[in-house]
Amino acid sequence: MKPEEIRVCVLRIEGTNCEDEMADAFRMAGAQAEKVHLKQLTGETFPEMKRNLEDYDILALPGGFAAGDYVRAGAIFAARIKSALGRDVKKFVEDGKPVLGVCNGFQVLVELGLLPALDGTMSPVPTAALYTNDSGRFECRPTVVRNDNGGRCIFTSSVERGKLMMIPSAHAEGRLMSRDLDFIRKLEENDQVVFRYVRDDGGKAEYPWNPNGSESDIAGICNPAGNVMGMMPHPERVVTRFTHPDWTRNCPGGEGDGLQIFRSVVDRLG
Amino acid sequence: MAVIDIRIDLKKGVADPEGNNTKKTLESLGFKGVTDVKAVKVFEISLDMPAGEAKKCGEDMCVKLLANPVIHNFSVTVR
Numbered sequence: 001m002k003p004e005e006i007r008v009c010v011l012r013i014e015g016t017n018c019e020d021e022m023a024d025a026f027r028m029a030g031a032q033a034e035k036v037h038l039k040q041l042t043g044e045t046f047p048e049m050k051r052n053l054e055d056y057d058i059l060a061l062p063g064g065f066a067a068g069d070y071v072r073a074g075a076i077f078a079a080r081i082k083s084a085l086g087r088d089v090k091k092f093v094e095d096g097k098p099v100l101g102v103c104n105g106f107q108v109l110v111e112l113g114l115l116p117a118l119d120g121t122m123s124p125v126p127t128a129a130l131y132t133n134d135s136g137r138f139e140c141r142p143t144v145v146r147n148d149n150g151g152r153c154i155f156t157s158s159v160e161r162g163k164l165m166m167i168p169s170a171h172a173e174g175r176l177m178s179r180d181l182d183f184i185r186k187l188e189e190n191d192q193v194v195f196r197y198v199r200d201d202g203g204k205a206e207y208p209w210n211p212n213g214s215e216s217d218i219a220g221i222c223n224p225a226g227n228v229m230g231m232m233p234h235p236e237r238v239v240t241r242f243t244h245p246d247w248t249r250n251c252p253g254g255e256g257d258g259l260q261i262f263r264s265v266v267d268r269l270g
Numbered sequence: 271m272a273v274i275d276i277r278i279d280l281k282k283g284v285a286d287p288e289g290n291n292t293k294k295t296l297e298s299l300g301f302k303g304v305t306d307v308k309a310v311k312v313f314e315i316s317l318d319m320p321a322g323e324a325k326k327c328g329e330d331m332c333v334k335l336l337a338n339p340v341i342h343n344f345s346v347t348v349r
Contacts, residue, residue, distance in 0.1 A: 136290065
């Protein structure tokens with residue numbers, strides 16, 4: 001498949017607010033991206049606006065405050081996807097098609113049971129939570145993440161292992177938690193850890209470099225198959241050097257760090 | 271017709287930044303003897319069904335939407 005033939009569905013409902021940047025990031029990586037409202041997939045719209053999930057090659061869940069973050073961050077968007085499209089999304093993932101969730105999108109993937117999905121594709125109830133930041137506040141600042149994935153995750157397939165990337169975070173609920181005491185070990189065994197927060201010099205992150213208190217400094221994870229990834233920081237906000245916080249001094253090449261994530265998946269499919 | 275109260279609270283051991291912040295603020299306002307503050311969420315739901323079924327229905331709502339079993343406990347009370 002040529003990159004320009006890859007169709008990306010950037011799924012939105014009321015309250016998502018990063019769909020424009022997300023679609024642009026995929027376009028900059030060479031793919032076609034379309035912003036699609038959930039109702040266009042469920043058929044609750046005019047005939048000419050209806051879309052089928054299976055016609056797309058990548059599904060992206062953007063950041064924002066879907067449905068006002070009522071009940072819990074991501075819970076309502078996840079419940080609406082599950083009730084109307086649960087089977088289609090599960091098939092999409094089982095077919096090996098990539099699914100990306102950023103920030104609120106990551107929260108949706110966890111609430112959907114698509115992440116961490118330690119046993120199978122989609123757990124019937126959430127097996128992890130993205131819980132309120134340790135600080136109790138909305139944390140919004142540049143963060144540095146390290147690619148800790150051993151090669152399973154499709155979204156970092158062309159990012160060197162150990163590479164540091166400066167990608168901004170902006171969330172109030174980003175602390176990855178589970179009741180499973182062996183959670184981190186299992187993630188590591190399955191090569192499901194994708195990004196960890198680190199200090200700007202690569203050292204172990206403490207607050208504020210780890211903005212939320214996430215266990216083992218985890219910023220992003222993938223499913224055991226490597227085709228579903230969720231991350232709290234926003235790669236779509238740093239696709240050009242001009243939105244990099246240190247761009248005048250320290251961003252050679254004209255590209256922002258975030259673009260590599262979109263390029264990785266588009267190049268792999270292409 | 272039944273009205274149920276669904277109470278969602280945090281599991282033991284899960285930090286409660288909202289409760290802690292509220293406690294700190296209450297203390298700063300001069301309230302003495304505040305030993306603990308817990309933030310809980312309550313949904314009041316009216317259902318067109320007998321009370322016997324309403325409890326079961328409320329519990330199902332918690333599993334499917336209102337609670338995340340990783341961090342929350344829930345209880346359903348029929349009024």
